[in-house]
Amino acid sequence: MAAATILVIDDDVDVLIILRTILNEAGYQVKTGKDVTAVYEIEKDPPALLLIDNWLEGKTGHDICWQLKNDPRTRSIPVILISATTKLDETARRCGADDYICKPFDLAEVLRKVRSTIV
Template identity: 45%
Template sequence: MILEDAGYEVLTTRDGQTVQDMKEDLPDLLLLDIWMSGMDGAVICQYLKSQHSTKHIPIILCSANKDTQKLARSSGADDFIAKPFEMMDLVNKVEKYIN
């Protein structure tokens, strides 16, 4: 809702496999939680960054994990945001990669 209120079109899923299997209609940015249903967001990020068709998509990892920054770096994410976060911090991070 935060991003929609800021004017972004947002698609959501809780299923990590759906994100990993993207082939068409690729997003401009991915916001991945480290704890996704059935898969680890950091592992999904590593996979997407290793694929020619998806490596260009900016990925922001988010988590309440105390090692979020370390996990983001090691997985190849472009950025991270630690939970809890301020709404404007999220919007600013997204704007950084979309605009």
């Protein structure tokens, strides 16, 4: 059985490295992107999960999530927002995200939320 693919989008290279490392070690295939362009091909090769920073250059993660969740072709892709934003729980709920992770994050919490989101 092939490993589930997770797409991680964050403009902080250190966050990308940390998430890619822990998710790879947990057995997931990880693709990364530093900006909104990483979602352009999501319909052609949908990941099992999208982890996306709420504040990206050019577009917010919650706007991207809202668009994905309102498109029949991508609405089933689980999305977890990641941010240091206050009231991230409310933002995630409003845009239809499946969950959220507050920065700074606990690595065990990240893995727990990823595992519970990818069914």
